[in-house]
Amino acid sequence: MTRSWWGWGNVEDAVRGAELDALLTRARALAPGELTDHEPPDVASLGIPAARLSPPSSLAELCSADPADRAAHAHGKAFRDVARNLLGDLPHVPDLVARPRDERDVVDLLDWCSRDRVAAIPYGGGSSVVGGIEPRFEDGRPAVTVDLTRLDRVLEVDPVSRAARIQAGVLGPHLEDQLRPHGLTLRHFPQSFEFSTLGGWLATRAGGHFATLSTHIDDLVESMRVVTPSGVAESRRLPGSGAGPSPDRLFLGSEGALGIITEAWMRLRERPRRRAKAAVRFADYAAAVAATRAVAQSGLHPANCRLLDAAEALVNAGVAVDGGVLVLAFESADHPVRASLERALELCRDHGGETPDEPTDSGTDSDTASDTWRSSFLRMPYQRDALARHALVVETFETACTWDGFDRLHRTVTGAARDAIRDVAGLGAMTAAKRGSWHPAPRGSGGRPPASYGVVTCRFSHVYPDGPAPYFTVYAPGRWGAMVAQWDGIKTAVSEAIAAHGGTITHHHAVGRDHRPWYDRQRPGPFGAALTAAKAVLDPAGVLNPGVLVPAP
Structure with a gap:
């Protein structure tokens, strides 16, 4: 199989033929538009600039400066990433892609990056949808993407305690293949399962297979091992502990800004029958x-x-x-x-x-x-890419709230999404090409856009005794060349509505760079100060994924 550099998954699994015809038929009913196909550019035509740095000779064999390799590691897999890739818009590309073979290589890479003030971006499967792996820095510094997928083994299985020590770079299917002979499973199946890694799940506090109880990867962690520029941190294997704040909780959800997770002991279960x-x-x-x-x-x-x-x-x-x-x-x-x-x-x-x-x-x-629905769920990212090629804005956003606040949040967020769709993908989109840029369409009377402007759907991805995790999908007509700005307008509107009505800016998609403005407002001030202090201690040179979670130093 060949991984797509610009979009989701494997090139061979892209939507085509009868599936594409049926998809476009549905799309015309959801969000009418011209639906003209646009071929993705050849990566060789992008003019990727030469790398601005060279690795030390001791690390040279780990590093790639190949333009196609760097382009494939420049963006995640959000709609705005796919839309920019389709336009050949890659202003921020890593200078090198490093693939460590073991933990010692990770230590050496971080030592070099800290010494030379080179940004180091941990990378698993590249499925981030929040700008979490994009080398987008205000100071434009050189960057190395640290791709961990060579650390892909189950190192040890404890069948008595029903746990396993697993390297962080293993992709979901390969992890399950290694556990299957033991009759065990991690049973963590996010939508990105095929193209995401254990380390990525841990670093983003990913939501998985279970809609109740063990909904996040946090619930499956027994202990972790993390490489930081200040040293290696390893927590003790325990079923539970009341000894102070949990060290694992510091690194779970840290998105590579505090350290690089290299392995973890994970709680397993017998395969369901x-x-x-x-x-x-x-x-x-x-x-x-x-x-x-x-x-x-x-x-x-x-x-x-x-x-x-x-x-x-x-x-x-x-x-x-x-x-x-x-x-x-x-x-x-x-x-x-x-x-x-x-x-x-x-x-x-x-x-x-x-x-x-x-x-x-x-x-x-x-x-x-x-x-x-399950079959459609697994095909959604491929279908999203096919619709993006036809200038449709198709993207998701999610949150969580208490049951008592759900009705108001749902009503307000859905209304904000519909109003934003009308503004950015309705009349504004239809005249964008003539103006050369997008501008909000004038509001009509009635408060809600006609159905022809697009559709907003909602599902619960996970539920808790005290509240649901609503997961919204937007389908709207777009304008080729303006789709990123159109989506950003919708995203800003719904994020403001979520923040104003007690929801979290993300339930399981992480913070990255795209959610930072709302995350900064959501977290308590003293905690933000403590997180910034932890960053300064663990990463004194400020090289780990700058700008994620806290402001870059």
């Missing part, structure tokens, strides 16, 4: 939300508990409902789970839920809404 699932339909969205809350607070702990609103259900599950669809699933390696599913369905029926498809157990093939 029992499964039961169902899709519940609702005629009323408020009732669907109430049913989801009842399940989340029941103590049943489903592996999957994802609520799709009517638009999400129609677009990505092919189900027409007025209220929404709740996708439920239970799994276990030890005991039957059908009774848990039946109890959850009882709770849903109490709120008007219906199950037109018979709930299924493990080993049963079915064509339910949950199956359709």
Whole structure:
């Protein structure tokens, strides 16, 4: 397989043929536009400048200055990254890509970068959607991307404690392949699973497979080993500890700004053998939300508990409902789970839920809404890229809030998104080419854009007893050459609405550079000062991913 330099995943898996025709048909209904295809540029035509530095001779064999390699490491995989790549807009490219073979190489690379004040950007699978791996610095300093994917082994398995010591650069599928002979699994499957690494999950506090209980990678960590410019930090393997603040919690979510995670002991589980699932339909969205809350607070702990609103259900599950669809699933390696599913369905029926498809157990093939949505979920990034090539703005944003605040947050954020779509992708987009730049369209009366301006959908990616994690998707007509500015306008509007109504700027997509303005406002002042002080102690030269989490020194 060949990794795409400009977009998601493998070139061979791109959307084409009948799938593309069907996608464009749906797109015309969601966000009408001219839908002209634009081929991505050949990387050789981009004119990538020569590297501004050379590594010491002892590190030279680890480093690549190849323009195509550097271009592939310049951006993450957000819509704005893909849109810029399609335009050949790569103003910030790493000077070198270094691939350490072991932890000693990581130490040596950081020693060199600290000594020569070269920015070092830790890199796993490159799936960041928040500008977390882009060498975008105010001072324009030289940068080395430290690609950890050669550190890809499961080093040790403890079957008694059910844990494994794993190198941070291992991609999701290769990790599971190494655990499978032991009958064990990490069971952490983010949408980016195929193209993201353990270290990336830890550094961004990634959300994974489980919609309840162990929703974040944090919940699966036993101990970590981190290389910092000031030394190597390794926490003790323990099932739990009350000895002061957790050292692991300092580095979980630190996004490479405090150190480079090289390995971790991770809690495993037996591979599930029992499964039961169902899709519940609702005629009323408020009732669907109430049913989801009842399940989340029941103590049943489903592996999957994802609520799709009517638009999400129609677009990505092919189900027409007025209220929404709740996708439920239970799994276990030890005991039957059908009774848990039946109890959850009882709770849903109490709120008007219906199950037109018979709930299924493990080993049963079915064509339910949950199956359709899951297949669509895995193809979403490829479809996003195909639509971006046709000048459609398609992107997501997510948050988390308490149940008591959800209705207001949902109403306000959805309204802000629709207003922004009208402004940046409605009349403004239609006249952008004539003006040469984007400008907000005049507001009409009525407060909401016509359906032809685009669509906003919402699903719950994870749920907790005290609140959901709403995950929104925007589909809007764009204008070739202006799509980044159009999306930035939408993103700013929804981020302001989230911040104003008690949500987090991110539930599981990290902070990076794109979320920094709102993260700076969200975190408590004393904590921000302590984080800045920790950065100064661990990274005195300020070379680790400058500008992420805290201002660059």
